[in-house]
Amino acid sequence: MEEPIIRCPRCEWRPKAESRWQCEPKCGTSWNTFWTGGVCPGCGKRWLHTQCPQCFARSPHKDWYHFPEEDDESVEEEKTETIDA
């Protein structure tokens, strides 16, 4: 299995191991949201949106995951669409 690339869908900032998000206004826990898939370890709330600390845009948590094989598939689709006349 290939590891997905995690980066902001807006500005392409990539979270680091020491990056932290805060569960507010819920329990105030500070943690790396990508280690838990957006679930707060303090109160168990699942955050569906994740804010980028660089561009401050809030994006759906799943949009931060980019799978390299998805790009390969789209390239192959273009090839199969080419039909000899």
Ligand SMILES: [Zn+2]
């Ligand atoms: Zn960003």
Ligand SMILES: [Zn+2]
């Ligand atoms: Zn919490």
